[in-house]
Amino acid sequence: MDPVKPHPRVEEAASSLVTGGAEATGARRDTLSITDNRTGKQYELPIEHGAIRANDLRQIRYGPDDFGLMSYDPAYTNTAACASRITYIDGDKGILEYRGYPIEELAERSTYLETAYLILHGELPTRAQLEEWIWHITHHTFIHESIKKFLDGFHYDAHPMGMLVSTVAALSTFYPDAKDIFNAQSRRKQTYRLIGKMPTLAAFAYRHSLGLPYAYPDNDLSYTGNFLSMLFKTTEAKFTPNPTLERALDLLFILHADHEQNCSTSAMRGVGSSHVDPYCATAAATAALYGPLHGGANEAVVRMLTEIGSVSKVPAFIKGIEKGESKLMGFGHRVYKNYDPRAKIIKQAAYQVFDVLGRNPLLDVALEIERIALSDEYFIKRKLYPNVDFYSGLIYQALSFPSAMFPVLFAIPRTAGWLAHWQEMLDDQEQKIARPRQLFLGPARRGYVPIEQRG
Ligand code: SDX
Numbered sequence: 001m002d003p004v005k006p007h008p009r010v011e012e013a014a015s016s017l018v019t020g021g022a023e024a025t026g027a028r029r030d031t032l033s034i035t036d037n038r039t040g041k042q043y044e045l046p047i048e049h050g051a052i053r054a055n056d057l058r059q060i061r062y063g064p065d066d067f068g069l070m071s072y073d074p075a076y077t078n079t080a081a082c083a084s085r086i087t088y089i090d091g092d093k094g095i096l097e098y099r100g101y102p103i104e105e106l107a108e109r110s111t112y113l114e115t116a117y118l119i120l121h122g123e124l125p126t127r128a129q130l131e132e133w134i135w136h137i138t139h140h141t142f143i144h145e146s147i148k149k150f151l152d153g154f155h156y157d158a159h160p161m162g163m164l165v166s167t168v169a170a171l172s173t174f175y176p177d178a179k180d181i182f183n184a185q186s187r188r189k190q191t192y193r194l195i196g197k198m199p200t201l202a203a204f205a206y207r208h209s210l211g212l213p214y215a216y217p218d219n220d221l222s223y224t225g226n227f228l229s230m231l232f233k234t235t236e237a238k239f240t241p242n243p244t245l246e247r248a249l250d251l252l253f254i255l256h257a258d259h260e261q262n263c264s265t266s267a268m269r270g271v272g273s274s275h276v277d278p279y280c281a282t283a284a285a286t287a288a289l290y291g292p293l294h295g296g297a298n299e300a301v302v303r304m305l306t307e308i309g310s311v312s313k314v315p316a317f318i319k320g321i322e323k324g325e326s327k328l329m330g331f332g333h334r335v336y337k338n339y340d341p342r343a344k345i346i347k348q349a350a351y352q353v354f355d356v357l358g359r360n361p362l363l364d365v366a367l368e369i370e371r372i373a374l375s376d377e378y379f380i381k382r383k384l385y386p387n388v389d390f391y392s393g394l395i396y397q398a399l400s401f402p403s404a405m406f407p408v409l410f411a412i413p414r415t416a417g418w419l420a421h422w423q424e425m426l427d428d429q430e431q432k433i434a435r436p437r438q439l440f441l442g443p444a445r446r447g448y449v450p451i452e453q454r455g
Contacts, residue, residue: 038062051080070437076261077334082269082431086119086420087260094338098258099123107345112253113137113223116195116416119258120423134223140196141217141226143167143204144174151208160205160408161290165283167201168194172279179277181426190278191419198412199223203230206405215239224249227412232400244356245399248349249409252392255342256410258417259388260335264288264295268418269425270434278422285418286411292329295410297389298396299403301330305362305369305394314368322378330390331373337383346391350398357398366394 030047045056058068073079088097096103099118106115110124117125117133125133150170154163172178175193180186204214207230215233218226225246229239259265268285272278289295308317321328333340354360370386373379396406425431 034060036060036062049083054079070439072439076266081261081266081434082425082428084260084421084424085122086424087258087417089260089335091333091335091337094336094341096259096341103255103341104345107251107254110254111223112250112257112413115254115257116413119416119420120191136192137196137223138219138226140192141200141219143171143197143200146174147171147201148204148214151204154205154208156209156211158205158209159404160202160209161286161296161404161411163205163208164198164201164408164411165287165290167205168198168286169280169283171197172277172283175277175279178279181275181277187278187423191423194278194282194415194419198415199227200230202405202408202412203227205408206231206402209402209404222246222250224253242356244352248353248395249399251349252346252395252409253413255345255388256392256413258414258420261421262294263291264414265418265421268422272422272425273431273434275433278419281422282415282418285414289411289414290407295389295407295414297329297387298393298406298410301366301389302362302393302397302403302406304329305365308365308369311364311368314365314372318369318372318376322376328369328373328379328384330393331379331386332382332384333387336385336387339385340387342388343386343390346388346395347386350391350395353395353398360394360398362397363394366391 032045032047032052034043034045035041036043039062041060043060045052054071057071060069061067071079086099088100089095098106098115099122101118101124106118110118113134114125114130117130147167147170150167151163154166171193175190177186178190200217207214212234215230218229218233218239221229221239221241225241228241228246228249233239261269264285267288268281271284272281292300308314318328320326350360350363354363370390373384379385392409393403393406396409397403401409
């Protein structure tokens with residue numbers, strides 16, 4: 001991968017820094033001077049794109065047998081594991097851009113498949129490129145009939161995310177050509193297959209949970225229209241999606257398409273770095289997204305709002321949060337220390353959906369929580385704002401999805417982001433198999449103790 005061109009904002013920030021030592025001479029030295037007080041030695045480390053290379057710390061040793069200095073960063077709260085050109089987030093300013101395009105403009109003017117093309121290819125498609133892209137994905141929506149046997153093996157009340165993790169991994173057994181991960185043609189085909197088949201696997205899991213026959217893909221419909229058809233088609237010869245709901249779902253898919261190095265994307269990169277096929281890597285990413293702190297939060301938000309039940313009970317609930325009794329699901333973010341720009345857009349979309357389907361009474365509970373939280377010291381001090389999951393579940397519920405399907409509705413669009421990061425990782429010459437170090441704090445070497453001497 002050629003050296004990553006710094007995002008203008010990184011260069012801008014670096015150049016605006018006041019550098020004491022060089023100020024007099026006018027020359028700015030992009031370096032970090034370190035004195036190791038254990039040895040009195042001094043070191044100068046280069047600063048690139050607002051970071052030092054962790055491996056540059058290894059030269060700092062206190063003796064010939066010392067391994068060298070490492071950085072300790074549980075949960076990687078301040079560690080860049082890769083260089084990327086896909087998604088830019090400014091958490092303090094609430095900015096989100098896919099390949100430089102603001103999420104607000106894409107939400108208003110693009111479609112999910114066009115956005116997926118942008119995220120994967122780096123540029124918006126020409127009309128011809130978009131038509132070809134849509135044609136390929138539309139013609140990869142069918143799944144092998146044997147996959148239905150996997151689905152039929154699950155209990156009726158199996159969580160659809162557990163079914164999705166399993167069936168995505170199972171796809172790897174039907175497409176052994178996917179192992180050829182450095183073959184561009186094979187990679188392209190697996191990308192069509194995964195983006196095309198995720199809605200089918202999701203819809204089939206939903207139909208299984210209701211004991212309904214599977215509704216096969218309808219290639220005459222749009223990406224989200226076809227998904228709604230596979231979910232809700234019953235005895236009619238041809239399903240006609242409600243255009244407002246079709247557009248609302250497409251908008252939600254755009255907003256969920258990527259989000260830089262989140263937990264599930266990091267899983268995709270980490271598992272993919274072993275050079276496993278993209279289906280197994282996507283299954284790992286889907287599993288990470290299932291967690292209630294990540295993609296499972298939208299399901300947890302609706303459960304939380306339902307348990308609160310009414311606006312009058314919100315103040316007591318907030319008090320419980322402040323006592324640490326539970327977390328306010330749908331609030332807070334590792335990166336956003338401002339309002340998640342996606343939450344703002346989803347909140348507006350909710351009103352459009354409710355105009356068609358009727359107002360979700362839980363919206364009033366959510367609005368009251370937001371009103372109180374945004375003026376409450378506990379949340380202000382911790383910079384906790386609504387995130388992408390706070391309002392999305394209300395729309396999904398209004399679209400008559402069961403809450404168990406909410407994380408599945410997150411996984412479908414995020415597949416484009418996972419695949420974009422997967423291929424960026426494989427093409428990055430600096431990347432290799434992910435294998436972090438540790439600080440060993442366990443027992444010193446000791447001899448085996450026979451069981452009769454243990455006590
Ligand atoms: C997504 O990474 C991404 O980009 C993810 C995502 C994406 O698109 O991929 O944006 C999607 O996962 C959104 C997040 C969905 N999760 C939730 O809504 C679950 C609730 N949120 C929290 O669990 C939490 O905010 C996280 C996990 C999202 C972020 O946690 P951090 O960054 O690790 O923050 P932290 O746990 O260190 O919290 C700092 C403080 C703590 O209080 P103190 O110990 O300092 O007293 O803030 C508190 C936390 O207790 N806190 C919360 C809170 N989130 C953090 N307190 C109450 N409610 C919350 N939601």
